[in-house]
Amino acid sequence: MMYRNVPKTNWRVSELSFGCMRFKDEDTAIEVIRKAIESGVNYFDVAPLYGNGTAEVYLGKGIRGLRDKVIVTAKSSPGNGGEDVGEYNPETGFGIRTADQARRQIERSMKILGVDHLDMYQFWALHGDSIFEDGIKRGGFMDGVLKAKDEGLFDYIGMTTHSHSADIIRYIKDSPYEFDMVTLPFNLIHPERTEAIAYCAERGIGVVAMNPLAGGQLAKSVPIYQKIASNAGCDSMIEAALRFIIGQPGATVALNGITYIDHVLQGTAAIEKGTLEMDTQARLLSELGELYSTISPDRLCSQCRYCGKCPEGILIPEVLEIYTNLQLPAFAEDARQHLGAMIKLDPEGYDPAACTACRQCEEKCPNKLPVSEMMAAAAELWRMA
Ligand code: SF4
Ligand code: SF4
Numbered sequence: 001m002m003y004r005n006v007p008k009t010n011w012r013v014s015e016l017s018f019g020c021m022r023f024k025d026e027d028t029a030i031e032v033i034r035k036a037i038e039s040g041v042n043y044f045d046v047a048p049l050y051g052n053g054t055a056e057v058y059l060g061k062g063i064r065g066l067r068d069k070v071i072v073t074a075k076s077s078p079g080n081g082g083e084d085v086g087e088y089n090p091e092t093g094f095g096i097r098t099a100d101q102a103r104r105q106i107e108r109s110m111k112i113l114g115v116d117h118l119d120m121y122q123f124w125a126l127h128g129d130s131i132f133e134d135g136i137k138r139g140g141f142m143d144g145v146l147k148a149k150d151e152g153l154f155d156y157i158g159m160t161t162h163s164h165s166a167d168i169i170r171y172i173k174d175s176p177y178e179f180d181m182v183t184l185p186f187n188l189i190h191p192e193r194t195e196a197i198a199y200c201a202e203r204g205i206g207v208v209a210m211n212p213l214a215g216g217q218l219a220k221s222v223p224i225y226q227k228i229a230s231n232a233g234c235d236s237m238i239e240a241a242l243r244f245i246i247g248q249p250g251a252t253v254a255l256n257g258i259t260y261i262d263h264v265l266q267g268t269a270a271i272e273k274g275t276l277e278m279d280t281q282a283r284l285l286s287e288l289g290e291l292y293s294t295i296s297p298d299r300l301c302s303q304c305r306y307c308g309k310c311p312e313g314i315l316i317p318e319v320l321e322i323y324t325n326l327q328l329p330a331f332a333e334d335a336r337q338h339l340g341a342m343i344k345l346d347p348e349g350y351d352p353a354a355c356t357a358c359r360q361c362e363e364k365c366p367n368k369l370p371v372s373e374m375m376a377a378a379a380e381l382w383r384m385a
């Protein structure tokens with residue numbers, strides 16, 4: 001495993017880090033966490049909401065007896081997962097709006113994780129101005145976090161966000177605490193936040209690039225990806241995507257959502273091959289840009305599932321994934337077949353025409369996707385597919 005220094009901390013962080021959003025079940029999770037630690041992965045990112053509250057429990061069990069080998073972070077937010085400020089909900093980690101609630105939330109995560117000290121606590125889902133302003137108000141979220149840090153509950157404070165570069169930079173500048181790490185989405189299909197990454201690098205803030213495989217989109221096994229990856233001297237698109245991230249100037253680590261041991265092995269093997277040359281990175285970006293030229297990058301679902309349950313029973317991320325792929329010539333035929341099979345299996349879940357445009361999913365979507373518009377467009381595509 002390769003490691004990076006994070007200037008504002010005394011950490012050596014593994015270039016492949018472990019996102020705990022996609023665990024399968026307890027046994028698999030514990031096995032995978034232990035395999036990752038054995039392979040040198042030392043940075044773990046978890047949230048109360050992940051796995052409907054199971055991820056913190058599984059991570060706690062996975063690191064038991066190995067605490068000195070890992071950097072463990074936890075997080076919560078005044079937001080609701082999307083752009084707005086949320087209602088107090090300790091189970092999900094959202095709507096944490098007072099210093100007292102923040103303190104209880106930090107202690108709650110520590111207890112579930114089974115640790116008496118966290119390495120970092122994060123201002124999670126900082127996706128908009130109302131969340132930021134609520135978070136830094138007197139007696140609010142950050143006051144509680146700063147007090148807990150002063151009392152030694154953790155060493156550093158981070159921020160996670162899906163905002164655009166200009167907003168991320170403003171939040172860093174206006175925050176009452178200079179964040180030590182910033183976690184933001186960055187990948188070959190969404191390579192837009194280079195300005196924020198460069199700004200963090202300038203200030204010695206570590207950058208955790210989340211969503212390196214674009215919500216699994218880059219993990220698909222399709223011939224066109226194989227061809228593009230080969231052109232870049234890589235064995236797979238997963239390898240190309242991870243090596244691209246760690247080659248981005250200013251990016252510290254690639255935070256990959258891991259489910260199976262195979263993901264650990266593939267990820268560590270890719271990272272060990274090192275960064276890609278700049279001209280190779282540029283070629284990859286250009287080839288992927290061309291491949292995805294038929295869709296707007298602002299309409300790509302990252303499969304994060306923050307939108308929660310649709311009252312009409314529509315499986316939002318699943319439908320949006322097929323919607324995306326139907327618009328991409330290289331993926332359209334597979335998507336048509338997949339759609340046919342899924343409609344037979346679960347006609348309600350795969351029926352975008354049932355969307356009433358209530359927009360409750362849009363309020364929670366960190367990527368600010370116009371889901372109801374996309375559902376209407378998907379219904380149209382379904383008719384033609
Ligand atoms: S906007 Fe449509 S997809 Fe979203 S929750 Fe409402 S009905 Fe479901
Ligand atoms: S619609 Fe938005 S919140 Fe839901 S999975 Fe996609 S990106 Fe995440």
